[in-house]
Amino acid sequence: MTNLKIGQAPRRREDTRFLTGSGRYIDDLAFDGLVYAVVVRSTHGHARINAVDISDAMKAPGVLAVLTGVDQAAAGIEPMPPYERANPHSGEAFSYPDQYPLAVDVARYGGQPVALVVAESQNQARDAAELVSVDYDAAPAITTIDVAREDPANYCLQWRTGDDTAVAAGMKAAAHVTSMLFHNHRIVTNPMEPRGGVGAFDPDSRRYTLTVSAQSIHNARDHIAVSLGVAPSDVRVVAEDVGGGFGSKNFMYAEQVLVLWAARVTGRQVKWINERSDGFVSDQQARDHTAMAELALDGEGRFLAFRLNGCGNLGAYLTGGMGRLHTDQFAALPGGPYIIPAIHLTVAAVYTNTVPIGVSRGPGYAESSNIIERLIDRAAAEMQLDRFELRRRNLASIAPYAHPMGLTIDSGAYLENFDAAVARACNEFENRQRDAESRGRRRGLGVVYHIKATFGVPVENVELTFGPDDHLTLVTGTQSIGQGHETTFPQILSDLLGVPFDQIRYCDGDTDLIPKGGGHGSSRATSMAGTAMYRAVQDIIAKGRRVAAHALEAAEADIEFHDGRFQVAGTDRDLDIMAVAKLARDAGEEGGRGLDTFHEYIREAHTFPNGCHIAEVEVDPETGTVALKRYTGADDYGTIINPMVIEGQVHGAIAQGVGQGLMERAVYEEGSGQLLSGSFMDYPMPRAADVPSFDLTFNEIACTTNPLGVKGSGEGGAIAGLPAIANAVLDALEPYGVTEIVGPATPENVWRAIQNAAGG
Amino acid sequence: MNTSQYEAPGSVDEAVALLANAKGNARVLAGGTDLLVQIRMGMADPALIVDIKKISEMTTVTAENGGFRIGAAVSGAELNENAAVKSMWPGIVEAMDLIGSTQIQGRCTLAGNLCNASPAADSVPAMIAADMTCTIAGPNGRREASVGSIATSPGKTSLADGEIVVSLFVPAQNATGGDAYLRFIPRTEMDIAVVGVGVNLTLDGNGVCTAARVSLGAVAPTALLVDDAAKALIGTKVDDAAMDNLAAAASAACNPINDKRGTIEFRTKVAGVIARRTAAIALERARSN
Numbered sequence A: 001m002t003n004l005k006i007g008q009a010p011r012r013r014e015d016t017r018f019l020t021g022s023g024r025y026i027d028d029l030a031f032d033g034l035v036y037a038v039v040v041r042s043t044h045g046h047a048r049i050n051a052v053d054i055s056d057a058m059k060a061p062g063v064l065a066v067l068t069g070v071d072q073a074a075a076g077i078e079p080m081p082p083y084e085r086a087n088p089h090s091g092e093a094f095s096y097p098d099q100y101p102l103a104v105d106v107a108r109y110g111g112q113p114v115a116l117v118v119a120e121s122q123n124q125a126r127d128a129a130e131l132v133s134v135d136y137d138a139a140p141a142i143t144t145i146d147v148a149r150e151d152p153a154n155y156c157l158q159w160r161t162g163d164d165t166a167v168a169a170g171m172k173a174a175a176h177v178t179s180m181l182f183h184n185h186r187i188v189t190n191p192m193e194p195r196g197g198v199g200a201f202d203p204d205s206r207r208y209t210l211t212v213s214a215q216s217i218h219n220a221r222d223h224i225a226v227s228l229g230v231a232p233s234d235v236r237v238v239a240e241d242v243g244g245g246f247g248s249k250n251f252m253y254a255e256q257v258l259v260l261w262a263a264r265v266t267g268r269q270v271k272w273i274n275e276r277s278d279g280f281v282s283d284q285q286a287r288d289h290t291a292m293a294e295l296a297l298d299g300e301g302r303f304l305a306f307r308l309n310g311c312g313n314l315g316a317y318l319t320g321g322m323g324r325l326h327t328d329q330f331a332a333l334p335g336g337p338y339i340i341p342a343i344h345l346t347v348a349a350v351y352t353n354t355v356p357i358g359v360s361r362g363p364g365y366a367e368s369s370n371i372i373e374r375l376i377d378r379a380a381a382e383m384q385l386d387r388f389e390l391r392r393r394n395l396a397s398i399a400p401y402a403h404p405m406g407l408t409i410d411s412g413a414y415l416e417n418f419d420a421a422v423a424r425a426c427n428e429f430e431n432r433q434r435d436a437e438s439r440g441r442r443r444g445l446g447v448v449y450h451i452k453a454t455f456g457v458p459v460e461n462v463e464l465t466f467g468p469d470d471h472l473t474l475v476t477g478t479q480s481i482g483q484g485h486e487t488t489f490p491q492i493l494s495d496l497l498g499v500p501f502d503q504i505r506y507c508d509g510d511t512d513l514i515p516k517g518g519g520h521g522s523s524r525a526t527s528m529a530g531t532a533m534y535r536a537v538q539d540i541i542a543k544g545r546r547v548a549a550h551a552l553e554a555a556e557a558d559i560e561f562h563d564g565r566f567q568v569a570g571t572d573r574d575l576d577i578m579a580v581a582k583l584a585r586d587a588g589e590e591g592g593r594g595l596d597t598f599h600e601y602i603r604e605a606h607t608f609p610n611g612c613h614i615a616e617v618e619v620d621p622e623t624g625t626v627a628l629k630r631y632t633g634a635d636d637y638g639t640i641i642n643p644m645v646i647e648g649q650v651h652g653a654i655a656q657g658v659g660q661g662l663m664e665r666a667v668y669e670e671g672s673g674q675l676l677s678g679s680f681m682d683y684p685m686p687r688a689a690d691v692p693s694f695d696l697t698f699n700e701i702a703c704t705t706n707p708l709g710v711k712g713s714g715e716g717g718a719i720a721g722l723p724a725i726a727n728a729v730l731d732a733l734e735p736y737g738v739t740e741i742v743g744p745a746t747p748e749n750v751w752r753a754i755q756n757a758a759g760g
Numbered sequence B: 001m002n003t004s005q006y007e008a009p010g011s012v013d014e015a016v017a018l019l020a021n022a023k024g025n026a027r028v029l030a031g032g033t034d035l036l037v038q039i040r041m042g043m044a045d046p047a048l049i050v051d052i053k054k055i056s057e058m059t060t061v062t063a064e065n066g067g068f069r070i071g072a073a074v075s076g077a078e079l080n081e082n083a084a085v086k087s088m089w090p091g092i093v094e095a096m097d098l099i100g101s102t103q104i105q106g107r108c109t110l111a112g113n114l115c116n117a118s119p120a121a122d123s124v125p126a127m128i129a130a131d132m133t134c135t136i137a138g139p140n141g142r143r144e145a146s147v148g149s150i151a152t153s154p155g156k157t158s159l160a161d162g163e164i165v166v167s168l169f170v171p172a173q174n175a176t177g178g179d180a181y182l183r184f185i186p187r188t189e190m191d192i193a194v195v196g197v198g199v200n201l202t203l204d205g206n207g208v209c210t211a212a213r214v215s216l217g218a219v220a221p222t223a224l225l226v227d228d229a230a231k232a233l234i235g236t237k238v239d240d241a242a243m244d245n246l247a248a249a250a251s252a253a254c255n256p257i258n259d260k261r262g263t264i265e266f267r268t269k270v271a272g273v274i275a276r277r278t279a280a281i282a283l284e285r286a287r288s289n
C-alpha cells in the first residue's frame, strides 16, 4: 500500500500479464457464435476489375456470405474519409481518390481488399477465399515518386511555405552552398501483433461494436461511422491489449468497416485476423520520401539559409492524417535544432500503385532530421570543417527559441546534451579505430541531433472516480499499446493525490467509457493526459477542501492538502482523501458526483523532446557488413515519470531507427507494382544481436508549457537512427572516397558503394 | 495439411518396410525443421510420415576407427554437447550449430540438412571438406555413399525410393589437421547463407600443407568440392600468395544466382573473401594440433 512518486521506477504492472501469457490480445478473446472472415486481396499492383465471380465460393462448405464491391454499393457503404482533407495552413483542399472498403472497378495496389468471405470456420473461409475468381485487366503500375510526378493528376498536394526571398538572399551571400538529393526509403512497421478485429451488430439498438487491435479508437470510430453511413454514436470501438502499433494502427482500415458490415449481413459476430503476409501488403507502410535540399553557409560555417523541396509517396490512397503529416509535422521544424535564419519549403505528395502510406514512429521529423543531419556532414566534408564543431556552431543555445517556421520551442539544452554525448562517444574512439584497422575493418561515428514537436490529436480527457471500495479509477482517452501507461499514469496520480498505487485502477480502450480520445500517437499521451490529470486533480483538491472544511468544522482557507490528507493547518485534525470522497458522495456534493472529476484539456502548446545520438559502426570493407558497435544518447524528455519506462521507449525507438538504417526496406517491382519484400525472408528487422547495449543519459529540462514538465519520449531514436547510421558508415568509408549510401546499409549496398567509389 | 499416417518405428528394418509398403508419397521425419515447414506451407503433402527418432541406432554417436559414427536423428544440440566430436571436428560442429536458433537446434539433424538438399545447407560443405560418408538402408539392404553424392540439385537427392540415411561417418582427423566452416549472411543470425565455405587441411612438420579439401555452399545448385581451391593450398605454407590463389579459385568456381539476397557479382567476390577467412581458421587449428 505504498504511494509512488514521479521519478520512481516501479516495475510495470502490465508486465505480469504480458510475461505470463495472460495478455488479452484480439485473437485471445472469446466471443459467442463467432464466424470468420478472410479478405480476398488484389493480386495486381494496378488493374481494372471486370468481374468478381463468387458463385463457387458461395457453394463452398460453411460459407455464410461473400461481399464484393457490387454489394457494397447496394449496402450503402460510403468511402473511407481521410481524417484531414485540407491543408491546415493554406486551407487548400487535398486532392484524393475515393477509397471504398472494397475495390470498385479498379484495384490501385497489390493487397487492396476486393472481397470478404465469411464462413463458419477460419479454414472454410480460407478455402472459399481461394474460390473467389476475379477477372482483372492488369495495367502498368507506378511505384516511385519520380515517375508519379510526371503526371499532375497524381498529385495530392503541393504547397510552398517559408521566406523564399530571404533564402535567395542567403544563398547569394553564402561562402558555400551544399546540396543533396535524398530518398528516405520505405519501411513496413510490422508490429508483433497483426491487425485484427471482431465486428458485432445489435439489431435491436442498431449499434455496431468493433473489438480491434488499434491505437486511436475514437478517431477510428468517427470515420468508420462515416463509411458505414451511421452516426458515431451508433458505433462502439473497444481495444484491449494491443501488441504494438508504432503508428501503423493509428488510422482506420477497410477491414474494420468490412467486419461490421459482415456482422450486419450475417447476424453473427465476425472475426478477421491478418496473417503476417496480409500485414505486409495491407498495413499502412511508412517513409518513402524524396527531397532536394540546399544549405547555405558563410565562411565560418554559420548556416544562412535552407531550401527544401520534398515529395512524399502516399501509396494508392490518402489515409488518415497523412495530408497533415506533410503540411504540419514535416514542415514544423525543418533544420531541426539549428539556427537557420531563412528557410523555404516546397512540400508535395503523390499517389502511386503501392500500399498506402501511414505513420511510423517519428513521422515527418524522421524525414526532415535525416535531411539536415546528412547535409551537415556533407557540408563539413566539402568545406573541410569538423562536423562536430559545425554542429556546435549552429545549435540553438537559447530557450525559448522561436523557430522561423512558427513554433516556439519552450525549453532545451542542446549544447549541453551535444557535448555530453560527444564526450562519451568519442572517448578513446581513436584506439578503437586503430584496433579495427589492425583487423582490416573501418570504424566510423555518426552524430545526429534529433528534435520533434509532439502532435497527435489536440484534445484529451480523463475521468477520475472514487469508488465505494476505496479505489480511485482513471479512465483516459489515451491508449496504452505497450508503453506502460497502466503503470505511469497511476504513478502520476499516486504522487499528486497521495493515493496508494495499488488503489488506483487504470482504464482505457473503450469509446463508450469516455466521450473523446486521442489514443496513442506522436508521443502525446503523457503530456496530454498528464495535463488533464493534473488539472482534474486540482479540481479534486479544491472540492475536497470544501468538503473537509465542513467536516472538520474549519474555514476552507485553513485546509491544507498534502500526502493524501486534508488537514486543518497547524493542527493534527485531518481526513484521508478516501474519507473525504465518501463524505462528499454521501452528502450528494456536486450534484452527487462528490470528488469525481472529468477534465478535458485542449492542447495549448507542443512539447519538444530532443537529444544527441551518436552511432559507432564497424565496417568490414571486404563484405560490406556493418556492425553497430556503440550507441550513445544524451536526451531531454523533460521531467521523467518513470526512468525504466523511458529507457524502454528509447531502446525500442533506437532499434527501429537503426533497423531502417541497417536493413529494412520495402521494395516494389516497377511495372507490376508487386511488393518484392513481402515476408520476413526478404524483409529483415533488427534483433537483439544487431544492437549493442545503449549508453543513455537523460537531462531533465522540464517543459514549461505543461504542469508536469513532460515531453514525449517515444520517438527520438526512430528519428535519429537512420541518419546516425548513414553518417557513421560514410565516416568509416571516407578513406575509400564513398560519399553516399542509398537505402539501408546492407552488406551488398555498402560493398557496392565501395566498388563504385574505387571504379571512379 | 491432409490427414497423414504417422509412424514411429523402433528399428531401421521396420522403417524401411514401412516406406517400402507405403501407398503414395512417404517421407522420413528427423527433426522436422524442414519437413514440417514444407507441409505447413503446402509444399509437401505426404501420405505417410516415418519418424526415425525412436530408432536407437539413429540417435547415438559412437567412436569408430578413430572417427565417429553419428546417427541420422542426432540433433544439433546433442552434437554440440559432444566434446570428443567437437574437439576433433570443430568446423562440422560449428557449421551445424549455425542452423537456426536454440529451438531449431533441439531438433535439426545433419542428415536432415543433407537430405533436404538445399544448396545453402550449412553443414554440408563442412561434411564434404571432412570427406564424410553415410550409411544408407533401403529395400535392397545397406550401402555406403559419400556425403557429396547425396544432393543432386536443389531439393533432389540420389536416394532411391524407400532409402533412409541411417548414420553419417566422419573419419579420424589427421594429427596435424584442422577444419573450419564460415558462412556469409546479410543478417547477424537466422538467415540463409549467401555463401558457405568448409575447409579441411593438413600440415607437415614444416608447416607445409600436404592435403586440403575446400567445399563451397550456396553458390551453385549443390555444394561444390573445389579442387582448384585445394590445389592452391597444397604444397604451400598457406601464405598470403596461397590465400590469394585460394580466394581466386573459390570465386572462379561460383555459379550463383542473382536474387534478393545477393547479386552474382557480390556472391562471387564474397565467396573468395570467406574462403580465405575460413582457411585462416583451419590453418590456425592445424598449427595448434
Ligand SMILES: Cc1cc2nc3c(=O)[nH]c(=O)nc-3n(C[C@H](O)[C@H](O)[C@H](O)COP(=O)(O)OP(=O)(O)OC[C@H]3O[C@@H](n4cnc5c(N)ncnc54)[C@H](O)[C@@H]3O)c2cc1C
Residues within 6 Å of the ligand: B027, B028, B029, B030, B031, B032, B033, B034, B035, B036, B037, B052, B072, B098, B099, B100, B101, B104, B107, B108, B109, B110, B111, B112, B113, B114, B115, B116, B120, B121, B122, B123, B159, B163, B164, B165, B166, B190, B191, B192
Ligand atoms: C527457423 C529455421 C532456421 C533455419 N536455419 C537454417 C540455417 O541457418 N542453415 C541451414 O542449413 N538450415 C537451416 N534451417 C533448415 C533446417 O533446420 C535444416 O536443414 C535441418 O538440418 C534439417 O534437419 P531436420 O532433422 O529437421 O530435417 P527434417 O525436416 O526432418 O527433414 C528434412 C528432409 O530430409 C529428409 N530426411 C530427414 N532425415 C532423413 C534420413 N535419415 N534419411 C532420408 N531422408 C531424410 C526428410 O524427409 C525431409 O525431406 C532452418 C530452419 C528453420 C525452420
